[in-house]
Amino acid sequence: MKHLLSIDDLSRDDVELVLDRAASFSEVANREIKKVPALRGRTVLTLFYEASTRTRSSFELAAKRLSADIVSFSAGGSSVEKGESLKDTVLTLAAHSPDAIVVRAPWAGTPQLVSQWTDAAIINAGDGKREHPTQALLDLFTMRQQLGADLEGRSVWIIGDVAHSRVARSLIRILVLTGVHVTVCGPPTLIPPDIGALGCDVTYDISGMSDADVVYTLRLQHERMTAAGLLPSLGEYAARYQVNAPRLSPNQVVMHPGPVNRGVEMSGEVVDSPQAVITMQVKAGVVVRMAVLYELLAGSRSDAAAKERALA
Amino acid sequence: MKHLLSIDDLSRDDVELVLDRAASFSEVANREIKKVPALRGRTVLTLFYEASTRTRSSFELAAKRLSADIVSFSAGGSSVEKGESLKDTVLTLAAHSPDAIVVRAPWAGTPQLVSQWTDAAIINAGDGKREHPTQALLDLFTMRQQLGADLEGRSVWIIGDVAHSRVARSLIRILVLTGVHVTVCGPPTLIPPDIGALGCDVTYDISGMSDADVVYTLRLQHERMTAAGLLPSLGEYAARYQVNAPRLSPNQVVMHPGPVNRGVEMSGEVVDSPQAVITMQVKAGVVVRMAVLYELLAGSRSDAAAKERALA
Amino acid sequence: MKHLLSIDDLSRDDVELVLDRAASFSEVANREIKKVPALRGRTVLTLFYEASTRTRSSFELAAKRLSADIVSFSAGGSSVEKGESLKDTVLTLAAHSPDAIVVRAPWAGTPQLVSQWTDAAIINAGDGKREHPTQALLDLFTMRQQLGADLEGRSVWIIGDVAHSRVARSLIRILVLTGVHVTVCGPPTLIPPDIGALGCDVTYDISGMSDADVVYTLRLQHERMTAAGLLPSLGEYAARYQVNAPRLSPNQVVMHPGPVNRGVEMSGEVVDSPQAVITMQVKAGVVVRMAVLYELLAGSRSDAAAKERALA
Numbered sequence: 001m002k003h004l005l006s007i008d009d010l011s012r013d014d015v016e017l018v019l020d021r022a023a024s025f026s027e028v029a030n031r032e033i034k035k036v037p038a039l040r041g042r043t044v045l046t047l048f049y050e051a052s053t054r055t056r057s058s059f060e061l062a063a064k065r066l067s068a069d070i071v072s073f074s075a076g077g078s079s080v081e082k083g084e085s086l087k088d089t090v091l092t093l094a095a096h097s098p099d100a101i102v103v104r105a106p107w108a109g110t111p112q113l114v115s116q117w118t119d120a121a122i123i124n125a126g127d128g129k130r131e132h133p134t135q136a137l138l139d140l141f142t143m144r145q146q147l148g149a150d151l152e153g154r155s156v157w158i159i160g161d162v163a164h165s166r167v168a169r170s171l172i173r174i175l176v177l178t179g180v181h182v183t184v185c186g187p188p189t190l191i192p193p194d195i196g197a198l199g200c201d202v203t204y205d206i207s208g209m210s211d212a213d214v215v216y217t218l219r220l221q222h223e224r225m226t227a228a229g230l231l232p233s234l235g236e237y238a239a240r241y242q243v244n245a246p247r248l249s250p251n252q253v254v255m256h257p258g259p260v261n262r263g264v265e266m267s268g269e270v271v272d273s274p275q276a277v278i279t280m281q282v283k284a285g286v287v288v289r290m291a292v293l294y295e296l297l298a299g300s301r302s303d304a305a306a307k308e309r310a311l312a
Numbered sequence: 313m314k315h316l317l318s319i320d321d322l323s324r325d326d327v328e329l330v331l332d333r334a335a336s337f338s339e340v341a342n343r344e345i346k347k348v349p350a351l352r353g354r355t356v357l358t359l360f361y362e363a364s365t366r367t368r369s370s371f372e373l374a375a376k377r378l379s380a381d382i383v384s385f386s387a388g389g390s391s392v393e394k395g396e397s398l399k400d401t402v403l404t405l406a407a408h409s410p411d412a413i414v415v416r417a418p419w420a421g422t423p424q425l426v427s428q429w430t431d432a433a434i435i436n437a438g439d440g441k442r443e444h445p446t447q448a449l450l451d452l453f454t455m456r457q458q459l460g461a462d463l464e465g466r467s468v469w470i471i472g473d474v475a476h477s478r479v480a481r482s483l484i485r486i487l488v489l490t491g492v493h494v495t496v497c498g499p500p501t502l503i504p505p506d507i508g509a510l511g512c513d514v515t516y517d518i519s520g521m522s523d524a525d526v527v528y529t530l531r532l533q534h535e536r537m538t539a540a541g542l543l544p545s546l547g548e549y550a551a552r553y554q555v556n557a558p559r560l561s562p563n564q565v566v567m568h569p570g571p572v573n574r575g576v577e578m579s580g581e582v583v584d585s586p587q588a589v590i591t592m593q594v595k596a597g598v599v600v601r602m603a604v605l606y607e608l609l610a611g612s613r614s615d616a617a618a619k620e621r622a623l624a
Numbered sequence: 625m626k627h628l629l630s631i632d633d634l635s636r637d638d639v640e641l642v643l644d645r646a647a648s649f650s651e652v653a654n655r656e657i658k659k660v661p662a663l664r665g666r667t668v669l670t671l672f673y674e675a676s677t678r679t680r681s682s683f684e685l686a687a688k689r690l691s692a693d694i695v696s697f698s699a700g701g702s703s704v705e706k707g708e709s710l711k712d713t714v715l716t717l718a719a720h721s722p723d724a725i726v727v728r729a730p731w732a733g734t735p736q737l738v739s740q741w742t743d744a745a746i747i748n749a750g751d752g753k754r755e756h757p758t759q760a761l762l763d764l765f766t767m768r769q770q771l772g773a774d775l776e777g778r779s780v781w782i783i784g785d786v787a788h789s790r791v792a793r794s795l796i797r798i799l800v801l802t803g804v805h806v807t808v809c810g811p812p813t814l815i816p817p818d819i820g821a822l823g824c825d826v827t828y829d830i831s832g833m834s835d836a837d838v839v840y841t842l843r844l845q846h847e848r849m850t851a852a853g854l855l856p857s858l859g860e861y862a863a864r865y866q867v868n869a870p871r872l873s874p875n876q877v878v879m880h881p882g883p884v885n886r887g888v889e890m891s892g893e894v895v896d897s898p899q900a901v902i903t904m905q906v907k908a909g910v911v912v913r914m915a916v917l918y919e920l921l922a923g924s925r926s927d928a929a930a931k932e933r934a935l936a
Contacts (some may be wrong), residue, residue, distance in 0.1 A: 029409055031353075032353070033352065033353030033354075035352070035353035035381070040659070041655075041656070041657030041658055041659035042657075043658065052547065053385050053386070056406070057383050057384075057385060057408075060383050061355065061383055061408055064381040064383070065381075069659070069685075069688045069689075071681050071688070072681075073686050074677070074682060085886065088882070088883055088884060088886075089883075091906075092882060092883075092903065092906050094903065095903040095905075095906035095907040095909075096681075096685055096906065096910060097653055097658065097907070097910075098684070106331075179767065190830070258396075258404060259404075260396075260400060271400070278403070279404065279406065280407070281407075282403075282407035282408065283407040283408070286409075297516060341721055342664070343665075343667030345664065346665055346666075346667065346721065347665035347668075347693070349666070365697050365698070366716060369695050369696075369697060369720075370720070372695050373667065373720055374696070376667075377693075498767070569714075570712070570716060571712055571713075572712060573707065574712075589692055590715070591715050591716065591718065591719040592719070593719075594715075594716050594719035594720065595719040595721065597719075598720060598721075
């Protein structure tokens with residue numbers, strides 16, 4: 001692994017490697033001293049063109065727990081506001097010799113572009129509606145914690161606004177890669193017609209959800225949806241697609257990438273129930289991001305690249 | 313001590329413990345290398361729903377001087393803007409396994425709420441008009457530096473806008489707890505009718521101020537006051553309540569939580585005089601916050617909680 | 625060196641000292657572990673009254689690579705917004721006992737003022753249209769990398785909006801100090817009438833540029849210029865003053881302080897050509913700022929001040 005741009009770049013072995021490493025970092029996270037010197041003296045830059053405290057701080061904590069230095073670039077207050085092109089911004093960042101750059105941008109494909117202009121390892125922290133691979137890795141990590149390491153043949157339902165969700169696109173990919181059966185469900189206006197090409201089933205009817213091992217609910221950006229005429233009303237959406245107690249059976253694992261609209265895509269009762277493992281997903285986020293940083297900057301698969309750079 | 317939510321939670325012994333510890337950290341602050349490894353590998357999160365560079369950076373410096381890692385969450389750019397509930401935000405933060413969370417919010421009682429949703433030690437860095445306990449501790453520390461460790465029977469006057477001041481409420485509590493005689497003074501519109509219940513005297517006449525050992529002036533948020541009809545005019549306020557040279561006697565210690573409106577609640581001449589110890593208060597802020605973090609995360613009183621967590 | 629306020633404060637020996645130190649830090653920057661413990665336990669504060677990610681983060685990286693702690697104060701969200709005077713802000717910062725304060729402000733002379741109110745070493749990171757000395761040092765460092773250590777008698781052309789450029793003012797000073805021949809060139813409306821007093825030639829005609837060893841292009845803040853009637857049109861400006869391939873000869877070194885307006889003061893083709901060393905300037909920024917911090921806080925010239933403080 002040189003970069004983490006898309007789940008499509010990962011083999012099943014890559015996924016195992018990262019999740020195994022994350023499991024070993026989980027033990028560190030339970031210690032009184034949660035820090036290891038693995039990346040001491042390495043520099044991680046974050047380049048975020050979209051506001052995000054959750055994802056940014058998860059990466060920040062991950063880097064700090066590996067003893068790396070982290071410096072943040074955000075669009076606000078930077079040259080980006082002065083109209084600098086993405087390329088010039090990246091060349092500037094690259095001149096600081098970072099070991100990794102974590103990129104989030106509203107434009108699909110940004111991390112790929114960035115990777116062409118620097119030797120740093122690039123990590124996609126969300127690009128447009130395209131991908132959010134570390135979220136998919138942490139979701140898979142959480143599912144394995146709940147259901148065991150072998151997910152082959154398990155069933156995951158992804159419910160809600162698939163159309164605007166990079167989380168869904170990365171998650172479908174990684175689940176299909178690891179042999180999980182995926183069904184996406186939501187109103188026709190929020191399901192892209194071609195989503196089945198990723199290897200999942202599609203339905204507009206939530207009644208079959210009771211067969212799922214995992215019910216994964218997406219955030220509904222309802223203000224935007226209603227304004228755009230994509231949703232008739234929140235009440236009608238909730239009536240047909242809300243994940244709530246009457247629709248769930250007791251053994252189903254309920255997940256959500258956060259932040260939840262309580263009472264919209266999920267009832268508050270379910271959010272607060274032990275079935276919902278939303279905070280475990282957040283917890284998994286730090287160790288999975290530690291694992292990704294470690295594999296890219298110091299792991300076994302990065303040796304070739306490291307040697308290359310050492311010789312350059 | 314498990315949390316620092318309110319001065320009311322502290323015994324006189326707790327206060328002594330924190331201030332003694334702060335005194336020992338004062339020596340560190342005078343060294344060339346101002347850092348100790350006491351909290352290496354521990355994580356402190358800040359959750360600020362109100363803008364504040366002074367308090368936030370004081371905590372940040374305190375954490376760094378103890379070698380802790382610190383990660384900031386601010387309302388701007390975070391899920392808070394996406395309408396996430398306080399509870400969900402805190403559950404997310406808690407999932408990062410922080411050792412402490414420093415909370416500032418415009419809503420009284422927020423730190424108490426937060427403490428119910430996480431195992432982390434919670435430090436109140438200001439909640440509405442209710443309390444600001446680390447400010448009270450640093451003010452007491454500064455008074456002891458000026459007047460000696462035993463303040464029993466000393467007199468402190470708190471002058472100005474008591475009604476809108478969480479600083480005043482915490483300060484009155486800690487002074488009364490340590491046997492200091494407190495008088496609050498200001499225009500009737502800015503003195504809450506029930507403030508005497510905290511154990512202080514109330515007066516609308518500043519002439520008795522000459523008896524005080526310490527004159528503690530509060531910030532007047534004059535734009536808001538004038539607009540709300542609570543103040544006739546700044547000129548009239550200053551004429552009746554400004555802390556200035558003619559009203560002070562030479563041995564009185566003058567304090568202010570900052571930032572000062574020069575020429576409003578205090579004359580510029582007094583701000584710049586040796587009687588005013590405002591920058592010593594700021595200096596005390598770092599060592600007192602080091603002491604609070606240390607006592608909560610590694611101190612003698614935190615053993616029980618630490619063992620509890622270690623066994624959990 | 626106690627502070628870095630203006631290039632005028634530097635002797636030629638001071639400049640050599642900083643650039644030699646920067647060269648030694650360049651070797652650190654090429655290592656896998658880019659960090660040295662030189663300033664462990666020292667605190668650097670940044671006080672920025674103007675938005676800047678590039679310069680701020682360059683200082684931040686420099687401080688981190690020296691193992692110093694760095695805490696940022698920006699105007700947004702701070703007491704500055706509450707109308708606190710510069711002096712009171714600085715006295716507050718000074719009370720935190722920082723070893724250095726990095727200051728950027730829109731008012732010429734701010735760093736000098738700040739240096740009167742604190743014992744910390746002050747570094748000017750840009751004050752109004754007056755100076756930006758670390759930029760000049762990094763530019764000189766880059767020129768020496770390109771042309772060799774001895775620049776005596778070399779020719780540098782500085783082209784564009786000299787009137788509004790603190791970069792130009794510092795750069796002219798340092799080049800004249802080190803024996804370089806400087807020509808400034810641009811439209812008469814953008815060249816201050818008295819600039820020649822700094823020891824440079826002035827011309828409004830770009831045709832002589834072919835004699836320069838280095839062509840240094842300034843950023844054109846064109847929106848402001850056009851609105852103020854200082855520029856007839858961007859097209860006309862580019863036609864007469866753009867640094868582009870037809871105007872350059874192959875051996876000339878092209879520099880720019882960034883961010884570039886591609887197609888305005890410089891053609892995109894030149895930005896992307898090997899002649900342009902813009903990213904090397906950025907790279908030099910980190911090591912030069914490491915050198916400045918090191919010389920001020922731990923270097924041979926700072927001994928006297930250090931002893932003074934140790935005895936205080």
